[in-house]
Amino acid sequence: MSELINKVSQFFSSGIIDLFIGYKKGRLGEGKPAFFTKPEQLNELIFDENCIVNLAVYLRKPELKKYSKIGVLANFGTLRALLQLAAENQIADGQYLILTVADGKVLEFANLKAIEEYVANNLPKPNPERIAFLKEIESKSREERWEFWTRELASCIRCYACRAACPLCYCEQCLVECNQPQWVGVPPTGMGNLEWHIVRAMHLAGRCIGCGECEAACPMEIPIGFLTQKLNMAIISNFGQVPGTKLEPDYALSTFKVDDKENFIR
């Protein structure tokens, strides 16, 4: 950890960065996002397996615009989010100083291309527990699935924490706030909740990097991550695009193949 702290304080003293986003120890031992503006604060900086929050979510916040250069301590999810944001032209190469810790060593990425290579070499396999749970839902009958989601989504209080925590939900005006026409009902009824989660899943289809922040942020513990996960799995198997792995724009829904399957069209 001292290597990391030394390195970051050097960046501060040489004036390369004026804000560093990292983690400090939270009350329950979790890695809590922390904003460091002075090298003296860095003794609180930590990085371990409990640092799961996706810090890329902060980068597009207007509050950070006053800083000239920002350093980010990125976990794997953050790196993939950065790649996806770059592919969507939301961040530029060289705009941020990006660090990660791998095998106890601090890695500094020279450019986004280096992140692309690092992500390609370290892409993890999908969590078998999640796949098994998804299979379990899918094996149910249609009525059972409808009942399952009606029950789960009934507890949604529409706090939009899933949206706030998502590094890729960065629209300045969200469709749910549109009231002319009002696409999604505002009160948290079953219908509005279902519509909101359909919108969220569809807008993230082919873009979700699967960091799990939406589910972690949900105060009602709704397994919403499975919706985007399922769509991503469908996109990978049908079209082959994997979000958050490429610097070039490669959004599955903005392109097409002439021979896409169409067994459902009469």
Place this chain on the structure above:
Amino acid sequence: MQEFEPKIVAFVCNWCTYAGADLAGTSRIKYATNVRIVRFPCTGRIDYMLILKAFQNGADGVIVSGCHPNDCHYTSGNFHARRRWIVFNELLELLGFDKRRLFFSWVSAAEGAKWANLVNEVVTEVRKLGPFTEYEKLSKINVNSIGELCNV
């Protein structure tokens, strides 16, 4: 008792299916009157939100129809739409949404008879399914009904 008359909303593209429906009319082909046609510039414009909106407002079935592949007036609008529907269908499948009420079709400007057949088929199928109460019931569910939903 009077037979249930389903409300069907059809989202169609201006260049093919709308012209096809027009042809069905000018050819004096009779078909079920349950369908409300909404014309769009292209299937690429037919957002899934419009489909949800139709169900929200009490539609019992929705038809989405446009030009055959390679026939799109804007070259690729229907190809993009097709991808979106593939993904949207996967989501509806996982959610257990009653997909029997959602119909996708390609109907060209020359296929007036196909359009009439499609509408008749859809109306027959949806009539068999009955009113879409499952979706309507959702509007009465809120956080207070969780106990009831869990049969506690």
